[in-house]
Amino acid sequence: MLKAIESAPYRGGLVKCALVAGLLLWALPAQSQEQIACGPAEALREFIEGEGLKKTASVALADGDMLEAWESDTRIALTILIRDPAEPTRCLIKTLGVNRKGRGA
Numbered sequence: 001m002l003k004a005i006e007s008a009p010y011r012g013g014l015v016k017c018a019l020v021a022g023l024l025l026w027a028l029p030a031q032s033q034e035q036i037a038c039g040p041a042e043a044l045r046e047f048i049e050g051e052g053l054k055k056t057a058s059v060a061l062a063d064g065d066m067l068e069a070w071e072s073d074t075r076i077a078l079t080i081l082i083r084d085p086a087e088p089t090r091c092l093i094k095t096l097g098v099n100r101k102g103r104g105a
Contacts (some may be wrong), residue, residue: 002038003063005027008102011091027059036092036093037091037092038089038090038091038092039089039090039092040087040089041081041082041088041089041090042086042088044079044090044092045090048070048077048079048092051072051075052072053070053071053072053075053077054070054072055068055069055070056069056071057069057072058081059079064083065080065081065082065083066080066081066083067079067080068080068081068090071098073098073100074097074098074100075095075096075097075098076095076098077092077094077095077096078092078094078095079091079092080093
């Protein structure tokens with residue numbers, strides 16, 4: 001019991017990230033859902049990192065795919081890594097602008 005309580009804050013953050021991403025996917029209009037960009041996992045990773053984003057979190061979904069969060073000072077991107085042994089694919093789900101403290105209004 002004590003071990004579960006000690007690990008709760010770390011896992012709580014990952015669960016919150018997954019819940020927020022699920023809510024975003026559910027709340028997006030159907031037209032926006034059609035604009036999800038998917039491609040080879042390595043190519044999309046290089047593109048995302050080239051845009052100045054760094055992976056800050058990832059959590060396994062029920063089917064084994066990975067939900068990933070990428071961040072920079074001004075943006076957050078959510079991706080899903082589909083772990084297909086033949087052809088791993090990464091899908092860019094949503095990019096959000098961020099206004100962090102100390103960066104003005």
